[in-house]
Amino acid sequence: MIVVLLAALLLFAAAPEAHSQLSIDNLLELQAGNKPNTEPSDRTDAYEQLNATLSFGELRAGVRFESDHNSEESLPYDQITQRWLEFQDQYLHARVGHYTTILGRGLLHRSFALPAVVLDQPGLGSRYGFLRDVDGVLLEGEWGPVAVRALDGRPNAGDTSPGFAEAFDAPRHVGEMSGGQAFVTVWRGSRVGVDYMRFTPDGTRKGEYGSGTVELDPLRLAGVTRIALPLAVEYARQNPGFAEWFQFDTPDGVPKALYASANLLWGGLGVSAEWKDYERFSLGINDPPSLVREHTFVLPNRSTHLLHAQDEQGYQLEGSYRLARWGSLIANTSRGDGKISPSLPPRRFAEQYVELDLESARDPAGQAAFFYDHSEDTFEGVQGRDIAGGRIKHAIAWSLTGELDVEKAHIRIAPNAFDDWYSSLAIAHDHIGTVAFVWQRTFNPAEQIDTLPRDYFAGTVSAPLGQHHVVTLFAGQRREGLACTAGTCYTVSAFEGAELRLTSRF
Amino acid sequence: MTPRVAAVGLGMVLAILTVPLATADSPSLPPLIAEKPAAPSFRARTLDGGKIELADLVRRGPVVVDFWATWCKPCLYALPELQRIHQRYAAQGVTVIGISEDGPRNFAKVRPFVSRYALTYPVVVDEDGSLQSRWQVRSLPTTFVVDRRGRIAWTHQGYQPGLEEMIDRAVQAALADTVSGDAE
Numbered sequence: 001m002i003v004v005l006l007a008a009l010l011l012f013a014a015a016p017e018a019h020s021q022l023s024i025d026n027l028l029e030l031q032a033g034n035k036p037n038t039e040p041s042d043r044t045d046a047y048e049q050l051n052a053t054l055s056f057g058e059l060r061a062g063v064r065f066e067s068d069h070n071s072e073e074s075l076p077y078d079q080i081t082q083r084w085l086e087f088q089d090q091y092l093h094a095r096v097g098h099y100t101t102i103l104g105r106g107l108l109h110r111s112f113a114l115p116a117v118v119l120d121q122p123g124l125g126s127r128y129g130f131l132r133d134v135d136g137v138l139l140e141g142e143w144g145p146v147a148v149r150a151l152d153g154r155p156n157a158g159d160t161s162p163g164f165a166e167a168f169d170a171p172r173h174v175g176e177m178s179g180g181q182a183f184v185t186v187w188r189g190s191r192v193g194v195d196y197m198r199f200t201p202d203g204t205r206k207g208e209y210g211s212g213t214v215e216l217d218p219l220r221l222a223g224v225t226r227i228a229l230p231l232a233v234e235y236a237r238q239n240p241g242f243a244e245w246f247q248f249d250t251p252d253g254v255p256k257a258l259y260a261s262a263n264l265l266w267g268g269l270g271v272s273a274e275w276k277d278y279e280r281f282s283l284g285i286n287d288p289p290s291l292v293r294e295h296t297f298v299l300p301n302r303s304t305h306l307l308h309a310q311d312e313q314g315y316q317l318e319g320s321y322r323l324a325r326w327g328s329l330i331a332n333t334s335r336g337d338g339k340i341s342p343s344l345p346p347r348r349f350a351e352q353y354v355e356l357d358l359e360s361a362r363d364p365a366g367q368a369a370f371f372y373d374h375s376e377d378t379f380e381g382v383q384g385r386d387i388a389g390g391r392i393k394h395a396i397a398w399s400l401t402g403e404l405d406v407e408k409a410h411i412r413i414a415p416n417a418f419d420d421w422y423s424s425l426a427i428a429h430d431h432i433g434t435v436a437f438v439w440q441r442t443f444n445p446a447e448q449i450d451t452l453p454r455d456y457f458a459g460t461v462s463a464p465l466g467q468h469h470v471v472t473l474f475a476g477q478r479r480e481g482l483a484c485t486a487g488t489c490y491t492v493s494a495f496e497g498a499e500l501r502l503t504s505r506f
Numbered sequence: 507m508t509p510r511v512a513a514v515g516l517g518m519v520l521a522i523l524t525v526p527l528a529t530a531d532s533p534s535l536p537p538l539i540a541e542k543p544a545a546p547s548f549r550a551r552t553l554d555g556g557k558i559e560l561a562d563l564v565r566r567g568p569v570v571v572d573f574w575a576t577w578c579k580p581c582l583y584a585l586p587e588l589q590r591i592h593q594r595y596a597a598q599g600v601t602v603i604g605i606s607e608d609g610p611r612n613f614a615k616v617r618p619f620v621s622r623y624a625l626t627y628p629v630v631v632d633e634d635g636s637l638q639s640r641w642q643v644r645s646l647p648t649t650f651v652v653d654r655r656g657r658i659a660w661t662h663q664g665y666q667p668g669l670e671e672m673i674d675r676a677v678q679a680a681l682a683d684t685v686s687g688d689a690e
Contacts (some may be wrong), residue, residue: 023642106610110610113635116644232614263618267619271618274614288610288663365667400666430667449627464663
């Protein structure tokens, strides 16, 4: 495959009259410091990721090169981790090699990348880009009201670095999956669709899954334009037969998933309501909607609930109202009930969140936001969590803008109760860049080294270098914990030291 | 850093810098890495069910393409500025498009969010991440100005105060640039 792609790249590049075009983006991240959970912990690391795409009319070919070397030479690697060739015109898209895609709302399958996220192999320090892709074939077509997608390949769970895979002869892409979907746009934006997925994770077990989707706006169908009420529902289950589909009959114990959503949009009022009922539906290649609010504030973001798709039912309601020239008010409530084991008592996640956003009438850049969040998550042993805080952003002078963010959490995890503090001050210049200072303080006994409280200090400088580069320098202590980006949560490793990140695109 | 890594890094930097220089000596050949590369084409479904195609929009005038997400704090600062750009230049054929990089966790929140920010320019949801990949977007927000020849005339990664002024200048330059003019 690599030989074919390299030959294609050379062929394209050697065709001067054909206006081939090369696009490159590059991420270089250098670290020097201490990683408390690796042995030895003092180390330097250089991670490099280069994506090159050669376009030639409707044909494109691309490769991703990744490299990681640390001072301990722990699982070092220099690898081409993606290679692909694709054709795309007005009606057809065909891709061979690595790709990411989605079926429906992600109940059956979702593969994706988080381009700016670099993960650490736990305990080993080998670093790699966040990528859950598929190596195979993807075909997509759209003809009038009909849109189809078919896929085949081997999925990558994204939990091992290329260095780990190389050293332990553990391929990143394992199992076999084939599937597809067909959607038809019926009238005034309403759509119906079906999805199918066959997945063999280990060469012996085989699962077949199917789903059906309906999307419509009854008000739009009735010709109402001032109010919108878009509705969507997707129901999926394992081994569906036509008779069972027709009767909507699902025997107990059969993996199934139901997701439904509704929006109401009327002037400054916006409401979203979602429902979930997932049973044994953590497939390893899917990403069902979690119905958990994704926060922009730091402390709520790092203490969010992780979906337990093996057994979780619940809902999420969010409403927002906009007052012209003042700002907006947001309120959210969500809940999930389920079991982590049949022999253990039921668990519950529940969260209530309110946020007030204010705009400055005199300063277009001036904004303020204040929030309060209360939650419990017995899936994680959290009896209660109360978080409050706010941020204020305002122009200062000399093209400078300041932003202050202060948050406090009180967390009860039996037998302890403790506080967390987060504060940051950022100063941004219109033409130069941003300087930020972060101070975190925790009374969490789990993070105690010598005494409590434990403090984390860090500073960041970020600046664009022309149109092609952005450089970010981090120095200080990075607190270990959960972080969520683009709806996906992952663990950020503890780190003390300096980190230089250079992002380039041409 | 090991010598091997340094060599790899240096090699890549040299390759990136020398490719356009090497091709620039030949006036009949377009450089392999163009200063203003062709914008990746796309056809997408907007939140209200309509369809937009970049090629159609470019025929009307410059296009501002903004990659954003509901969970991205810096993106929230950029949205009102993009709305003002839309209001200022729509009559001159300029189109602003928002491309939401929200995943299944937030699909249902995008429309109320757009309503809350009173955005009147078209917004599409990049459900499968293909647009993010084709446009090589590494961080959010990332904003592009596509000129009337379908080339990416200006790019900005991230948000910083003064973004509106920068987009404004890029849009004005794109408006002043005529299709019959010299390519570079």
